[in-house]
Amino acid sequence: MPKKSLSIALLLILLISCTGYEDHQLQVGKLRESVNAVKFTVALTGDGLLQCDGSIKYKDILLHRFSLESNQTEIPSEFLINFSEYPELAQQLAADFVLKRNPFLQITISNTREDFIRTEMLELDPVVPPIMTGIEVESKDLTRKYPIGFSSEKYEVDSYLMANGIVLDNFTIEKIATLSLLIKHNSKILLTVIPVGDKVPVYKGKKNINVSVLMDSMSYNPFLTLFPSKTNKYYDGPGLYEIANAHYTDENENYSPINLQGNKFVIEKKFNVESLIGEYNLFLIISDGVDNYFYYDLGTVIFDNVAPEFDEVVLGNYYFWGNDLYEGKVYLDYSIPFTQNPFEVIFSGKVFGDVKDLSVDGKRIDINGKEDIIFSKKIYIPEGYKDISVRITDIAGNLKNYTLPLIVGH
Secondary structure: OOHHHHHHHHHHHHHHHOOOOOOOEEEEEEEEEOOOEEEEEEEEEOOOOOEEEEEEEEOOEEEEEEEEEHHHOOOOEEEEEEHHHOHHHHHHHHHHHHOOOOOEEEEEEEOOOOOOEEEEEEEOOOOOOOOEEEEEEOOOOOEOOOEOOHHHHHHHHHHHHHHOOOOOOHHHHHHHHHHHHHHHOOOOEEOEOOOOOOOOOEEOOOOEEEEEEEEOOOOOOOEEEEEEOOOOOOOOOOOHHHHHHHHHHHOOOOOOOEEOOOOOEEEEEEEEOOOOOEEEEEEEEEEOOOOOEEEEEEEEEEEOOOOOOEEEEEEOOOOOOOOOOOOOOEEEEEEOOOOOOOOEEEEEEEEOOOEEEEEEOOEEEOOOOOOOEEEEEEEEOOOEEEEEEEEEEEOOOOEEEEEEEEEEOO
8 A cells, every 4th residue: 555545544554543532522620638638539521422631740759640521520529639648759840830930740641542532730839938037935046946857858959959959948848848848748847856955944933934036928827726636635625626717716815026127027025924734835826717727836945833743653673764844743651661660650741842742641741941842751651551641832822632552561
């Protein structure tokens, strides 16, 4: 067959194979987007059944494969691309988001014979949260708080930018590194590092504390809140998300930012802490306007507004332990000596500074000064079972009563 006739024949076959495909269209729609992920729909419209294979790419990197049928148009297929599943992309995505380089996801579908191909581009434009730049609690100096892993991430970002010939100022590089960490950890919470040697503030009998935070932007209505740590057993209120949601829904207090230099701002808040007990974290929260809240953990404070308590009672040799960050606790140990009188029980313990009064079995233990002391007291107990009463009062007047069951005998 002549070469011209062969070409005409192939063209006819191609046209026949495409018959009925002309009205099929690929439709892509965005549902939700954040710096961590994007959720979108994909649908194939047109008359007649058409089965296609599809792919989702970021630039030339394949993220996901899928199948699609044209008879599923009433319920479009939903896809969630979670960027944390592709950590090698984090720095590139972070740079594109911060620098507004309008990155796209490429969605392509084709049938088995690949004589039907459609491509749509989904633009990515998430809200990039500002980076927190400092914190001041009462008279303490304004101190930078960096996310965990920030130093190594900034080094990696510097290397990435240098390899791609991109020159940026240090502030923008810090923003890219912060965002890259958010993407890698699929998180809106960046845990921060308390510098070595920085003491955690412990407030005893305080009614109010003042907090100031230095930021690079006031665009997203930032606000400060104190939220108990996971180990705080005294708290049974709403979660952090509920607190943030209530704040933005109810349009609570607005801050009056103080413009310092250039684009740096200070927000301040006075907290009533008279009723707070135990360990709390100070959070800076901002909103991107679509129920996404970004949480910045600025550090830890402890409120010692609780009466002391026993953490552990040990039978045997002297044994003391405890969390040194907390004051106002008593640790007791008691031993039964092997003497001629088996009913002499020696109670020993360590008392932390704000205990004002301690009595064991009705006998007062002498406590002088505010320094931690170790005490020892011999108590005679008749043979058999007896409840030993322990009564503790702290300097704020809080009173606690405890009962220690004890059995002694030959």
